[in-house]
Each structure stands twice: as structure tokens, then as C-alpha cells.
Amino acid sequence: MSDFKCTECGSTKVKTGKLSGYARITRLLASSNLIATFCGNCGHVDAFKVEKPRRF
Numbered sequence: 001m002s003d004f005k006c007t008e009c010g011s012t013k014v015k016t017g018k019l020s021g022y023a024r025i026t027r028l029l030a031s032s033n034l035i036a037t038f039c040g041n042c043g044h045v046d047a048f049k050v051e052k053p054r055r056f
């Protein structure tokens with residue numbers, strides 16, 4: 001992820017975090033956490049990823 005560049009402030013300081021609680025993606029009986037990639041400077045969220053897409 002070294003090519004990250006924030007579209008809001010131009011910072012390259014990327015961070016990732018896991019969303020939990022209600023911020024889960026569910027489909028039928030499967031569910032997975034979401035991983036957020038965000039700017040470590042201004043907090044702009046660049047992308048969400050499903051943690052375990054092969055469950056679905």
C-alpha cells in the first residue's frame with residue numbers, strides 16, 4: 001500500500017482498521033468484518049474491503 005495518496009489532503013500516511021459491530025457485511029448465513037483503509041492525516045476513508053470474501 002505504499003502507493004497510497006489521500007485524495008483529500010495528499011498525505012501518503014495510510015492506515016487500516018477493522019470495522020466491527022453493526023458495520024459488518026452479511027449475506028444469507030455468512031458474514032464478515034469490513035477492513036477500512038483510511039488516511040492517517042485527515043481520516044478520509046479510501047476503501048472498504050470485505051475481510052473474508054470467500055465465505056460468500
Ligand SMILES: [Zn+2]
Binds near residue numbers: 009041044
Ligand atoms: Zn487525508
